[in-house]
Amino acid sequence: MKIGGVKISGSALLAPMAGVTDMPFRNICKKYGAAALYTEMISAKGLYYKDKKTKQLMEISKNEHPCGVQIFGSDPDIMAQIVPEVLQSGCDFIDINMGCPTPKIVNNGDGSALMKNPKLIGEIVKKVSAASCVPVTVKLRAGWDRAHINAVEAALAAQENGAAAVAVHGRTREDFYRGSADWDLIRRVKDALKIPVIGNGDIFTAHDAKRMLELTGCDAVMVGRGAQGNPFIFTQINELLMHGEILTEPTPKDRLNQALEHISMLVERKGESIGIKESRKHIAWYIKGLPMASKLKSEVFKISDYATMEKVLTDYIIQVL
Secondary structure (H helix, E strand, O other): OEEEEEEOOOOOOOOOOOOOOOHHHHHHHHHOOOOOOOOOEEEHHHHHHHOOOHHOOOOOOOOOOOOOEEOOOOHHHEEEEEEEEOOOOOOOOEEEEEEEOHHHOOOOOOOHHHOOHHHHHHHHHHHHHHOOOEEEEEEEEEEOEEEEEHHHHHHHHHOOOOOOOOEEEOOOOOOOOOOOOHHHHHHHHHHHHOOOOOOOOOOOHHHHHHHHHHHOOOOOEEOOHHHOOOOOHHHHHHHHHHOOOOOOOHHHHHHHHHHHHHHHHHHHHOHHHHHHHHHHHHHHOOOOOOOOOOHHHHHHHHOOOOHHHHHHHHHHHHHHO
């Protein structure tokens, strides 16, 4: 698959997730075979008004390519004006978030609120594309609610105004993450567009990815929640698609050892205090379903220093696994 002139070698992409897809997590997913990565979503207004924390979210390491910076906003002019700063990150493409369902985003007219206005979607894509020397992509939802399913219309507006690819999450804003993603809608978007379409929603196993590709005809899949605590899913998807079977099954020790590396990377990147706090949710995902996971999770969420966290997890590996 190509996004503009950017070659994507593989069929499984890491979805952008606020508070999750930071540099350490992206590097881990890349190690396990994610074909492309996305930053956490970044506020166009935050960049416009020179917020330092916002700018830090755009930093991309040399091992992460191809990687896109995802921006969100609803003012076409502001979004176009911040493109030169986004390009300084060295990103391979710029993605525009039109799918985030959280109230603090939607209430400002951003994220999935844009699904109410395909004309505005077109205006944003047109101006951002005109300002960018790298491809521009869009991430959409099925629509605002079940009474207004308009992903095809929104995707066509994006394509007609310069989008190089479109990712579609098969749920509406009203759905949030409830129920099942509508994969048939992804198929309809694929049938309507000439540019690549990336399917998103309910990819929790390699077999899910294979089914989505077969049922929708989409060019690639985007893995979000299915990669939380399970970056191994990218290896498994690649194995299933290439060899027809899954060859790698991580053991509980594999999961815990990867958790330890993840914690170390977070502490190195963000400092001990912030790194340990942010590691807790990741650890909870890594240990889900393991023996005595509830007890370990309760203990982990009380720890505030790296040495103790490392000892607790190492002792768990030795004594329990």
